[in-house]
Amino acid sequence: MASFYIIPKLNYYKPRTLKEALALINSLQNFKLIAGGTDLVVDLKTGRIKVESIIDISSLNELQYIKINEKEIKIGAATILQEICENKALREEIPALTEAIESMGSWHVRNIATIGGNLCNASPAADTAPPLLILNAKLKLESIQGKRIVPIEKFFHGPRQTELKKNEILTEIVIPKPPKNTGMNFLKLGRRNAFTLSVVGVATLVSVKNRVFKDVRIALNAIAPTPIRAYKTESALKKQKVDLKIIEEKVKIVTEEIKPISDVRASAKYRKEMAIVLTRDSIIQSLRRIGLILEEKA
Amino acid sequence: MKIKFTLNGEKVEVDTSPNTTLLDMLRRQLGIKSVKRGCERGECGACTVLMDGKPVYSCLILAPKVDGREIITIEYLSKNGELHEIQKAFIEAGAVQCGFCTSAFILTAYSLLNQNPKPSRKEIVKALEGILCRCTGYVKIIDAIDRVIEQKYKVKQ
Numbered sequence: 001m002a003s004f005y006i007i008p009k010l011n012y013y014k015p016r017t018l019k020e021a022l023a024l025i026n027s028l029q030n031f032k033l034i035a036g037g038t039d040l041v042v043d044l045k046t047g048r049i050k051v052e053s054i055i056d057i058s059s060l061n062e063l064q065y066i067k068i069n070e071k072e073i074k075i076g077a078a079t080i081l082q083e084i085c086e087n088k089a090l091r092e093e094i095p096a097l098t099e100a101i102e103s104m105g106s107w108h109v110r111n112i113a114t115i116g117g118n119l120c121n122a123s124p125a126a127d128t129a130p131p132l133l134i135l136n137a138k139l140k141l142e143s144i145q146g147k148r149i150v151p152i153e154k155f156f157h158g159p160r161q162t163e164l165k166k167n168e169i170l171t172e173i174v175i176p177k178p179p180k181n182t183g184m185n186f187l188k189l190g191r192r193n194a195f196t197l198s199v200v201g202v203a204t205l206v207s208v209k210n211r212v213f214k215d216v217r218i219a220l221n222a223i224a225p226t227p228i229r230a231y232k233t234e235s236a237l238k239k240q241k242v243d244l245k246i247i248e249e250k251v252k253i254v255t256e257e258i259k260p261i262s263d264v265r266a267s268a269k270y271r272k273e274m275a276i277v278l279t280r281d282s283i284i285q286s287l288r289r290i291g292l293i294l295e296e297k298a
Numbered sequence: 299m300k301i302k303f304t305l306n307g308e309k310v311e312v313d314t315s316p317n318t319t320l321l322d323m324l325r326r327q328l329g330i331k332s333v334k335r336g337c338e339r340g341e342c343g344a345c346t347v348l349m350d351g352k353p354v355y356s357c358l359i360l361a362p363k364v365d366g367r368e369i370i371t372i373e374y375l376s377k378n379g380e381l382h383e384i385q386k387a388f389i390e391a392g393a394v395q396c397g398f399c400t401s402a403f404i405l406t407a408y409s410l411l412n413q414n415p416k417p418s419r420k421e422i423v424k425a426l427e428g429i430l431c432r433c434t435g436y437v438k439i440i441d442a443i444d445r446v447i448e449q450k451y452k453v454k455q
Contacts, residue, residue: 003322004338005338011316012299012360041360042339044317045339056363058363108354108406109358109428111352111353
């Protein structure tokens, strides 16, 4: 049986070191970097992306690691999603990222897809983005000229558009360790369980002192051209009493900050409604992580 | 371009191209038809193989990526004409109907049980969620894997 899809001819490069890869992308035109390829191979098949060359960085060991020190967590950009998922220390330190990755694709996809690939593909529905946004993650971008560090908030420019210059590679995700006694969570609403693209995804982080919100961070995906932080809603909740009624009132502000579209997965109106519900639920779950259980009164 | 890898325990060398998927290389160049061509875009799971022991979709992998790695297809599981215990359990539990997805499920179960010999039913479901079956309704597939675990631990006791 013939293939339904035919991938056009490609030049294939497999650099052995990051240095080699950086030199290569500096000289080549019309290329794409490939790590897991779970998005790119489909795009090559459908013709959504047409390139002359692909540069395979999936076997660069230099880009595959999880390092945790006292202050921060560093994840190499080509680290496989399933490895992040199965890392016990990460689940302990930053459970929102683990939860987001668990919701992505399927085991088969997570076994080859990478965290850097998810970010660089820059889908508005990228699920690793909301947890990294609430964690104030920074991204290390490297070229033959040197390195620069960009806050993740500045990384996404639009659907499939990023801060990356043509000769740069995302090499590392740096996550400052959240302070002790912070609760965080990621919730996603999709159309089904496996392989689902987010209709709405929400990550929240909270810290509380004397039953008052000291810090609240909220990030969402699939509701704007890029994943976003919901600063207005965050400030509306800060310094407020930890109370279900107040939370329910304030999370409504989130609709002022998002610009969802209607597509095959959901209407804009539904996304707005669900953004409110998921933000509330995610905050409740994050509070639960620091031992604050809010009773829902029917 | 030439690539070398281990296929079902044997070293192979294949002259292939970067725009060939692992699925096409296995089916067309190596004649392994147990790896099924389904959706060709990483949604149905019928093309599952094990790469370095982990289940992956061969339709999403470009052939050169396999260079130096180890690929396992269903042919690897039976030894000396005898079916693997997971294959037997699939027959006993009635987990096979049209058979198109069966290799994918068995390979995924094989990898899961290697990594986690006593998964819970929930863990089994989570591991299998990336493969579609339009015949069985999944219950008997999960039952078959449960049966392998039960039989193993009963024998041991």
